[in-house]
Amino acid sequence: MATAEYKHSILWRGEDPTKTRFKPAYDGSKKVTRYRRGQAPEWAEEGKKVQKRQEKPEEDLRKAKRRRQAAAVVLEADSASSRLARLQRSETGEERKGETGTERLLRHRQIEEAVILEAEPKDEADVTEEKKEVLKEELDLDLKPGVAELSFEINEEDEDLEIRQLRREKMREKALSKRKIEEDVLKVELEEEQEEVAEESEYESESEEDDPRRGPLMKPVFVSKANRETVREKEMIEKEEEDARRKKEVRALERKAESKVLLIDKIQEEAEAERLAAEEDDRSDIELLDDDDEKNEAEEYELWKIRELKRIKRDKEERLQRQKEIEFVLKRRQMTDEERAKDDARLDAANPKRADVKQFNFLQKYYHRGGFFQDKAASGEEALYLRDYHEPLEEEKYDKNLLPKAMQLRRGEFGKKGQVKHSHLTDVDTTDMSAAWSQSSKVVQRYQEKMAAAKGVTNFERPSMKNRLQ
């Protein structure tokens, strides 16, 4: 902004904004309520005049802060706000000893009890739950004096060990009492479960066996040695031991025998392995064929004869072939052009070549026959390879120019992923056919010949006087 009214503009004529001290736009009317730990909020104040606070809207922020800090200090000492004070109060509350459990509950927690429209019969469970709650309250009660005592300890620093010990004992007693109360609670729970699990009552009864005051003892009666079970047991044990010993001996003997047998076997195996190893490795994998020459000598001779004759024949044929080739080459060199043409025709007829390239319809799809197995195609073994793959399909036979432009595509392209805009090359040919040089007229041809210094390339007539004169 370049106006003179803007403070930071170069056209500003007032005071230099860099020199003035920044004062935040503080609106003292709004009151910010801060929360601080340990400090009760304002609405929690009881019997405190709130109006006093409301008289500070225009004061400085720092002064208000200081005051609040002072107030906080004051608050801590105030019994109404601090937890410690509350606890102390509860300790000294003598008027509450005659209270019932329900009155205490009401004092501690402002429970929003449901308004009972129809009185329902209370179940046992509810009663036990109430009992539990009562017990727990007792626990809390025990804690409180303990806590109060702790605070006491902190304050008084010069204490004797004896006093401390006394205190510890008291704590222990309290802990014990706590445990008892917890057990009571547990018992209450157990009473609930007694109906479901009957074993727990047994457990309770077993624990009573530890009581030294048992029932009457059995009177000792004399049993002769023969009838004594203990003696019998001893004898049994001895017998078993003997049996075991005997068995062990027997087993040891057996083992010896077995090991002997094993040893013998092993030695035999090793000997065999040595024997085998002495033989060649190659022999072990395959059975060697018999290459004995004494067998079937006559047959062998016959076979040899056949082979030899075949070889001779083969050699002869090779020689002949070679000779023929040489003859043919010589002959062909001596041929005239027409004879050569005839010879070519004859050879072509003799060697059947692939059929001429078929004329494709407009936008007919080209199918490549593949580079493999063409020897089969050439020899004619496999009928599959003799098929003509350039035969047009039904859909390729009719003129595609009748179709709309979008559908003038090769088969298998329209509507599929392989569809491309490119249809055929001449479609994108931008040759200007009307140009003078692209037309194949005589004038153009002559001109081209002249420029290429190819005058008379296609003229095969003999130069005559007629033309020369013109």
Added chain:
Amino acid sequence: MANRTDPDADTVHGANPQFLVDRIVRVKIYNDAYWKEYCFGLTTESLIDEAARLDYVAGTYGGRRRPSRFLCLFLKLLQIQPEEAGLRPRLRRDVVMEYIKQPELKYLRALGCAYLRITARYLTIYQTLEPLFADYRKLRYRDMNGKMSIIRMDEFVDWLMREETICDVLWQKLL
């Protein structure tokens, strides 16, 4: 060390005679147990003993192309070159000729033929091997897959004369 060609040996076809066998096959032979154990320090005489224990004619066979003993001895022959250099050409091929001429050990004969075929000149080969067409003794042959078959000596010689590769060795074509 042990795989060097005999320093007194002549070059064959203008190259180290051992190099007539392809490098891959050659390395396989060098690493073979039979080569290391038995073919070490073989002479022309001890080679006869080894050849007497031959079972079949083969090149490399099996899945990992294990070289056969025939091939190992063949390479050994190339290594030691049983001809004596410096002698007149007529005497040169004495040893190999003996290998071929002897009628008892047919596998040694086959070995000799193979060696001759690879090292000698065309004329020698034709002159020496063609009479062997008359020998129709049986030989065990193990092909590349490890399958054993029976061939005849004249068949083997025929292969030597015509085929390009027998026993995993490339043979020069004869004119």
